[in-house]
Amino acid sequence: MARKNQTLGEFIIENQSEFKYSSGELSKLINAIRLAAKVVNHEVNKAGLVDILGAVGDTNVQGEDQQKLDVLANEKFIQTLKNREIVCGIASEEEDDFIEVNSHDEQHQNKYVVLIDPLDGSSNIDVNVSVGTIFSIYRRVTPIGSPVTLEDFLQPGRNQVAAGYVIYGTSTMLVYTTGHGVNGFTLNPAIGTFYLSHPNMQFPETGQIYSVNEGNYSHFPQGVKDYIKYCQMEEEDRPYTSRYIGSLVSDFHRNMIKGGIYLYPKSSKASEGKLRLLYECNPMAYLAEQAGGKASNGFKAILDIQPSELHQRVPFFCGSRKMVEKAEEFMKIYS
Ligand SMILES: O=P(O)(O)OC[C@H]1O[C@](O)(COP(=O)(O)O)[C@@H](O)[C@@H]1O
Ligand SMILES: [Mg+2]
Numbered sequence: 404m405a406r407k408n409q410t411l412g413e414f415i416i417e418n419q420s421e422f423k424y425s426s427g428e429l430s431k432l433i434n435a436i437r438l439a440a441k442v443v444n445h446e447v448n449k450a451g452l453v454d455i456l457g458a459v460g461d462t463n464v465q466g467e468d469q470q471k472l473d474v475l476a477n478e479k480f481i482q483t484l485k486n487r488e489i490v491c492g493i494a495s496e497e498e499d500d501f502i503e504v505n506s507h508d509e510q511h512q513n514k515y516v517v518l519i520d521p522l523d524g525s526s527n528i529d530v531n532v533s534v535g536t537i538f539s540i541y542r543r544v545t546p547i548g549s550p551v552t553l554e555d556f557l558q559p560g561r562n563q564v565a566a567g568y569v570i571y572g573t574s575t576m577l578v579y580t581t582g583h584g585v586n587g588f589t590l591n592p593a594i595g596t597f598y599l600s601h602p603n604m605q606f607p608e609t610g611q612i613y614s615v616n617e618g619n620y621s622h623f624p625q626g627v628k629d630y631i632k633y634c635q636m637e638e639e640d641r642p643y644t645s646r647y648i649g650s651l652v653s654d655f656h657r658n659m660i661k662g663g664i665y666l667y668p669k670s671s672k673a674s675e676g677k678l679r680l681l682y683e684c685n686p687m688a689y690l691a692e693q694a695g696g697k698a699s700n701g702f703k704a705i706l707d708i709q710p711s712e713l714h715q716r717v718p719f720f721c722g723s724r725k726m727v728e729k730a731e732e733f734m735k736i737y738s
């Protein structure tokens with residue numbers, strides 16, 4: 404039972420029995436993510452003081468300029484997970500291919516794979532706007548002890564056993580689900596401990612905030628254009644307020660607390676949108692559904708999409724259930 408101000412460590416132990424395959428391995432995995440989050444938080448907080456702002460001069464598999472903090476966060480999460488030998492594979496936005504992690508203990512081969520967006524909202528790093536980390540966890544489908552394969556990562560989002568994000572904002576929070584609701588923990592930086600501050604988070608059924616990069620308006624499908632016009636109309640509880648931070652984690656977090664919808668649709672510039680199915684949309688969709696919200700590609704639930712590539716992109720409509728349903732109504736008019 405969630406108790407306000409319970410520490411994350413206590414919460415993990417007290418809720419371990421909820422896990423379908425509870426052997427303590429998933430608890431250790433969440434604990435490792437907690438540790439890596441604190442390490443990255445420390446770096447993010449002093450970003451301006453040390454030389455970790457700006458780009459490294461390389462591009463990742465998506466063709467995006469890698470920021471120094473993208474690379475640092477990637478290293479910290481991968482190292483923390485590898486060192487603890489609690490996963491058998493890792494995939495990351497910043498790695499072309501998945502990484503196999505072998506356990507030296509022959510008797511104890513691990514059963515979980517983790518997919519991460521080590522630093523979400525990279526365009527906001529240098530301008531001191533909140534950024535995040537996103538993670539998604541699956542039980543492998545190939546036999547334990549055998550080499551990990553792409554198949555272990557290309558699972559529909561419905562198979563996730565846990566998902567969450569860290570938000571490095573005015574405060575640092577870790578928000579996650581293991582399929583039993585969504586809970587948020589705030590870091591007390593003075594003692595380095597996460598405390599349960601947001602038990603059982605719920606998306607309001609509807610809201611008054613829409614989040615979309617309207618700079619792409621002219622390139623959007625007609626259904627999206629019509630929905631944006633609908634949000635701006637002077638009628639009933641509208642116009643809604645436009646809020647777009649440009650960090651998926653931060654826009655999602657705000658909308659989950661206040662009620663709202665986030666859209667990153669496809670466009671004539673990006674045929675499948677921008678966001679990546681496996682380590683951005685699936686984990687956020689799992690959290691959304693666990694918090695009573697909704698997430699789709701405009702037509703189909705994100706969690707029911709069968710992935711085909713590690714870094715594939717999908718159009719993303721996510722947030723308060725009634726708002727996503729309304730946006731889908733507009734999309735269906737033109738389908
Ligand atoms: O600048 P745009 O095109 O609006 O894109 C912003 C979106 O892209 C992202 O930054 C993509 O994530 P990364 O920063 O992890 O690449 C999202 O966080 C954000 O919502
Ligand atoms: Mg991202």
Ligand SMILES: [Mg+2]
Nearest residue numbers: 496520522523
């Ligand atoms: Mg990223």
